[in-house]
Amino acid sequence: MNGASGSGSPHRSDSRSPQTPRGARPPDPDGRLGTTPPVPGRPTSLLGLLGLSALLFAIITWQVVADGPLVRVDERLSRALVHPDRVSERLSDLGDVQIAGRVLLACLLYVAVRSRRSGTDRWWWPPTGAALLLALVPVLVVPLKVLTDRPGTPAVPPATGFFPSGHTATAVVAYGAAALLLLPWLRSTLARRVCVTVCAALALGVSYGLVRRGYHWPLDVAASWCLGAVLLTGFVLVAGRSHQPN
16 A cells, blocks of 8 residues: 655555564474474475465566566456445555554563563564564565556556555564464464454455555555565564473
8 A cells, every 4th residue: 555655646655654664282293383393394384385475476576577467467457346435445554554563562562471471481582573574574565666666556646666565564464473473372272263363354454455445456465465474484484493381
C-alpha cells in the first residue's frame, strides 16, 4: 500500500512510514515449532520452504521488471477485484507499522518476561530476533520499490514504487513473528490453533484490503508474502537454537 519514497503523491500510503513503511520436550526431526532445538538432522521442510519462497519472489520480481505475461494477468485480475469500500480501507490499515508493530511489541515483551522468569537459556534472543526481523522489512522493501519503480493501480493517484507491498510485508512479518513467539507458551492445541488462525487472518485481511481498495496490484501483495515467508523461515531456523520454556 506504499507509494514510492519522495513521489509527492497525495495517495494516503505515501504519508505513512516507508516500510514502507527449555525444557524437556523431545526434538522433532523436521524442526517444527514447539520442539526443543538444536534439532538433529537437517530441517529439510524449512529449507524447502525457504528456497521455494525465494524462487517465487525472484520470478515475480523478474516478471514485474520485464513487464512479462504475469503482469498482464495481474492487471486484469486487479480490474476484476478492485472495489473500494470502508471495510477494505480498514483492513489495509492493519498493515501499518504503527498497528502491526505494536502487536508484535506486546507479544515480544510478554514472551521476554515469561522466558526470563522461567529461567530459559538465552531468553532474550527470540524477542530480539523478532524485533530485528521487523526492522529488516523496510531495509529490503524500500530499495526494491526504487529499483522496480512500478506504477500504482488506476485507483490511486499517479505514482511509482508500489512493488513489493510494504504494508503486506509488515503484516506478514509482524503477525507471523508474533505467532511464532507465542506458540511455545501455549499448552493446549486449541490455543495454538486460535493463535495461528488469528495471526494468519490479520495478514490475509491486510492483503485483501490492499487489493480490494486498489492500493496495490495482486502481484505486489504476492511478492511480499514470498518475502515474508523467507524472513519468517529464516527466523525459525535461527531462533530455533534457543531453548523452549519448561
